[in-house]
Amino acid sequence: MKTIKSMLNHLYWADGRILDALEASDTKDKELLKLVRHIAVAERVWLSRLQGQGSAQYSLWEDTEELAAIQQMFEENAEQYRIYIEGLEESELDKMIDYASQSGVPFRTSVRDILLQVLLxxxxxxxxxxxxxxxxxxxxxxxxxxxxxxL
Structure with a gap:
């Protein structure tokens, strides 16, 4: 559990760093903005699944020009992941989660593998x-x- 917590802390830090780099670059490349938004939304999708909620309401690939909205999403994700992880016992890492993909295909995956997916x-x-x-x-x-x- 210590390793997963450390890797999640890295994720929060790395999300902030990549946003800073995009802001400093003053890029107008819509594909880069779409990609960073995709990261934030995917984090949220997986968190919803871990929390036993559906994720069909999230669109993984939308255009955006609002780095501030993405930053807010990253911050909310980090807060919710921290809450989730603090309430998670190590023995629950192998618990299986039933969920549907964004296209509605059913899957069953362990909490551990879902967290590793988010990190990677x-x-x-x-x-x-x-x-x-x-x-x-x-x-x-x-x-x-x-x-x-x-650091």
């Missing part, structure tokens, strides 16, 4: 964003876990 999914897309920032001669955000761990 965001890092994958932050890497894509950083690559695009570099290609646009903007400063990427160092979001590696080791950078966070050294």
């Amino acid at each position: 999914h965001g890092q994958y897309h932050r890497g894509q964003i950083n690559r695009a920032l570099r290609m646009d001669s903007a400063e990427p955000a160092p979001v590696d876990y080791i950078t966070f761990a050294r």
Whole structure:
């Protein structure tokens, strides 16, 4: 549980860093903004599933130009994940969660695997964003876990 909590703390930090990099770049690249919004919405989708709620109301791929709205979503996600994790016993990590994908396909996945999905999914897309920032001669955000761990 200690590792998952530490990795979630990294996620909150990395979400903030990537938003800062996008804001500093003053990018108007709608695909990058769509991608960072996708990260925030996916975090929320998985949290809803962990909480036993549906997630059909969330659209994973929408255009946006509002970094402030995404930042607010990241902050709300972090607050809700903290509450969820604090109430979670280590023995519950192997509990199976029944849910439907965004397209309605039923699945059953452990809490542990869902949390790992959230952690890895965001890092994958932050890497894509950083690559695009570099290609646009903007400063990427160092979001590696080791950078966070050294703080």
